[in-house]
Amino acid sequence: MAIETHTNVSHDVHGHAHHDGHHHHKETFITKYIFSEDHKMIAKQFLISGLIWAFIGGAMSIIFRLQLGFPDMNLSFLRPILGGWILETGKLDPEFYLALVTMHGTIMVFFVLTAGLSGTFSNFLIPLQIGARDMASGFMNMLSYWFFFVASLIMFFSIFLETGPASGGWVVYPPLSALPQAMPGSGLGMTMWLVSMALFIVSSLLGGINYITTVINMRTRGMSFSRLPLTIWAFFLTAIIGLLSFPVLFAAALLLIFDRSFGTSFYLSEIYIDGQALPNMGGSPILYQHLFWFLGHPEVYIVLLPALGITSEIIATNARKPIFGYRAMVMSMVAIGILSFIVWAHHMFVTGMNPFLGSIFMFLTLIIAVPSAVKAFNYITTLWRGNIIFTPAMLFSIGLVSVFISGGVTGIVLGNNALDIQLHDTYFVVAHFHIVMGSASFFGFMAGVYHWFPKMFGRMMDPNLGYLHFWLTFIGIYMVFFPMHYIGIAGFPRRYYSFTSFDAFKIFSDLNMFISAAAIITFAAQSIFAFNFIYSIFKGKKAPENPWLSNTLEWTTPRLPGHGNWEGDIPTVHRWAYDYSKPNADKDGFDDFIPQYVPLSKTPHSNLPHEQELAKFEQEEEQSNVNAQH
Amino acid sequence: MKKVEEIVLDEEAPEVASMHPQKFAMWLFIVTVIMLFAGFTSAYIVRKAEGNWLDYELPMSFWVTTLIIVISSATMQWAYISAKKDNLLNLKISISLTSLLGFLFLVGQWAAWSELVSSQVYFAGNFSNPAGSFLYVFTGLHAMHLIGGIVFLSIMLFFALKEQIHSQNLVKMEMCTTYWHFLGGLWLYLYGFLLYNHWVL
Ligand code: HEM
Ligand SMILES: [Cu+2]
Numbered sequence: 043m044a045i046e047t048h049t050n051v052s053h054d055v056h057g058h059a060h061h062d063g064h065h066h067h068k069e070t071f072i073t074k075y076i077f078s079e080d081h082k083m084i085a086k087q088f089l090i091s092g093l094i095w096a097f098i099g100g101a102m103s104i105i106f107r108l109q110l111g112f113p114d115m116n117l118s119f120l121r122p123i124l125g126g127w128i129l130e131t132g133k134l135d136p137e138f139y140l141a142l143v144t145m146h147g148t149i150m151v152f153f154v155l156t157a158g159l160s161g162t163f164s165n166f167l168i169p170l171q172i173g174a175r176d177m178a179s180g181f182m183n184m185l186s187y188w189f190f191f192v193a194s195l196i197m198f199f200s201i202f203l204e205t206g207p208a209s210g211g212w213v214v215y216p217p218l219s220a221l222p223q224a225m226p227g228s229g230l231g232m233t234m235w236l237v238s239m240a241l242f243i244v245s246s247l248l249g250g251i252n253y254i255t256t257v258i259n260m261r262t263r264g265m266s267f268s269r270l271p272l273t274i275w276a277f278f279l280t281a282i283i284g285l286l287s288f289p290v291l292f293a294a295a296l297l298l299i300f301d302r303s304f305g306t307s308f309y310l311s312e313i314y315i316d317g318q319a320l321p322n323m324g325g326s327p328i329l330y331q332h333l334f335w336f337l338g339h340p341e342v343y344i345v346l347l348p349a350l351g352i353t354s355e356i357i358a359t360n361a362r363k364p365i366f367g368y369r370a371m372v373m374s375m376v377a378i379g380i381l382s383f384i385v386w387a388h389h390m391f392v393t394g395m396n397p398f399l400g401s402i403f404m405f406l407t408l409i410i411a412v413p414s415a416v417k418a419f420n421y422i423t424t425l426w427r428g429n430i431i432f433t434p435a436m437l438f439s440i441g442l443v444s445v446f447i448s449g450g451v452t453g454i455v456l457g458n459n460a461l462d463i464q465l466h467d468t469y470f471v472v473a474h475f476h477i478v479m480g481s482a483s484f485f486g487f488m489a490g491v492y493h494w495f496p497k498m499f500g501r502m503m504d505p506n507l508g509y510l511h512f513w514l515t516f517i518g519i520y521m522v523f524f525p526m527h528y529i530g531i532a533g534f535p536r537r538y539y540s541f542t543s544f545d546a547f548k549i550f551s552d553l554n555m556f557i558s559a560a561a562i563i564t565f566a567a568q569s570i571f572a573f574n575f576i577y578s579i580f581k582g583k584k585a586p587e588n589p590w591l592s593n594t595l596e597w598t599t600p601r602l603p604g605h606g607n608w609e610g611d612i613p614t615v616h617r618w619a620y621d622y623s624k625p626n627a628d629k630d631g632f633d634d635f636i637p638q639y640v641p642l643s644k645t646p647h648s649n650l651p652h653e654q655e656l657a658k659f660e661q662e663e664e665q666s667n668v669n670a671q672h
Numbered sequence: 673m674k675k676v677e678e679i680v681l682d683e684e685a686p687e688v689a690s691m692h693p694q695k696f697a698m699w700l701f702i703v704t705v706i707m708l709f710a711g712f713t714s715a716y717i718v719r720k721a722e723g724n725w726l727d728y729e730l731p732m733s734f735w736v737t738t739l740i741i742v743i744s745s746a747t748m749q750w751a752y753i754s755a756k757k758d759n760l761l762n763l764k765i766s767i768s769l770t771s772l773l774g775f776l777f778l779v780g781q782w783a784a785w786s787e788l789v790s791s792q793v794y795f796a797g798n799f800s801n802p803a804g805s806f807l808y809v810f811t812g813l814h815a816m817h818l819i820g821g822i823v824f825l826s827i828m829l830f831f832a833l834k835e836q837i838h839s840q841n842l843v844k845m846e847m848c849t850t851y852w853h854f855l856g857g858l859w860l861y862l863y864g865f866l867l868y869n870h871w872v873l
Binding site: 178247254256305308325326 | 701705707722724803
């Protein structure tokens, strides 16, 4: 790879103040691009891996959409890729259909939107925006990527097993997933799924521990929590949620492994397969669901919060306005984080739970709508009467607000346990979470790539291709997922290979065809992005240091920041990140933005009354520092 | 280009830094272990509430191992204090003692498993019941973490033999001490949890 990055290793700087001695090191290709401990390189590794996975996961969805939209189609042309999974008749193997759905979900939720999104932007932005030279532990950070990489490899190879990869849905409920004889995908494919996920959890925990430690301990001078950009708040809270919920998934997976391979009966009881009674007694499959969703629900916010943080930052910058309700934004993220741990059973309304318990979970679930709505309102009020600059990143951010609202509304419908009994496991749920989680987080991901690409690669992406990409994607995802609501209300269950064999479901053949066509167009539109991304890495216009006229610290680094990020001192922070279009800033000699490193004493005209006080205090302190040094 | 001194000067006075990053990361790791066992013990409660639950006596060996692990916490603390006071001889003795007690604890847990098997409480197989399997999972995973702790202790012993632990270089020792006390506390929690659930039954 010939990515152009110059490095400044001439000064021996390491990320932290407490290190036991200096060691000079030369960078070779291996330490720089492969086993790199530099947070920016690790971020790019996560980015590239995440994008590759996104294309694989997307391609899978196109294959099963072909089956759903055009059930009579001859798929023989896919045989070169899928081989025996295309039957003699030219149709998709039903078992493989289930495998595709499962892999698509697993890949998208965990590998793209958890590792790809958090891994890329937490790694890239945390040190750059809080003013640190690197992560707390570069080594752990590197391990985090390589655990993810090995997890990826195992998951990838499981796709090519003769019995197919795991096929029980991304939630891998037992008993289906616990009994190798239950379906082909529950054999080796399932084992590899579990091993891969265990490694993935280790990777997430290593990453998360690092993010939290870095944010708490390594902020530059003046970067108090109340001055943190909202991106950092989002990554920080995401990491905490992950730290608390992933171990529980690990526990669930471990018990599943014991059931599968060691003959325990945590999840199994009184099961017959082919008329044969299994010896397992006393287990409970519902127990797995509790453990899984205790992670599963927080996981959806692990996926979403970073996207929301990225959006806050981009919307404020490109609306040239301070973010509306900074504190409310932080508090609502905290509230979402806390609430996300006490709503898991809304995924289990139909497991025969006590209706009274169901009502409690309904109540808690609906409360989440409040902080979510606060966020939506704050985005809109930030946009309101702003000097909006429609960069591709801004469009994707506004798109996120749109899908977050449309998907949130259907969440409220599903949160009612009485309604959910009808809608559970139908395409309504599929529509809900693809809009509110899939699309919203994907838009946040794309917004982040367009916005920080100049800092990552020192070049600009082409904005016109970006606009085209945005509009095709935005219209595309609504055309794909909106009709699914109707199909779901009509009672179409999800994860069914075919609907044409049921008279009741024939009525929607046209709509299904429409959805599939829209999905193909939307997926094809992503190639515009792929081209733009790869082309711009090598041939894009050279980026200025601060292309979006933004306030945060990453834009004070050189065009291509080297190891250690800043060539000189780390800038000190004197204000929050959202001083856009501050009244009277022109009298202080600033345009419509005042970066975080500008001391309050330099902006006497635009300071608010309480900042004027702070400015005095700051000056006194500086004075005493200078005196102390002489 | 800045000289190293200047940068170090800049980094030495951040108002915000609070804790040693490695120690902090250690605490976060402990949080993940807590969540892991919180997951298991709540699974136990949920599963037990569903009935079909085997009733059996907890092995008596647990009283012995509990005593051992409590003593090992004391010797660990002794090691820490010795390091703080630069008493290297005591440091080496107490670290070795702690590792030994840790090892004895594992032997005791093994004995407890044998006791369970002889009273026909199995981890897996046709005659197993989750009530018993859970106990093996709790103790087994705790033991895995404890083995990690013994490895950590051995590394400390290695450093102590090279005289690299002393009052000026305590960070790793503090981390080791924290982790060991945590393992002791975790066992007390698990055993208390099991006792409570067996008495209330
Ligand atoms: C107003 C807020 C929300 C409410 C009240 C809500 C409610 C629900 C409910 C009740 C279900 C279960 C439906 C069923 O299976 O029958 C569900 C499914 C789901 N929700 Fe939400 N939701 C909300 C927001 C979100 C957000 C923000 C995300 C992600 C970022 C999300 C992601 C998901 C996912 C992934 C599923 C489906 C999981 C599966 O079964 O495969 N939801 N939601
Ligand atoms: Cu949920």
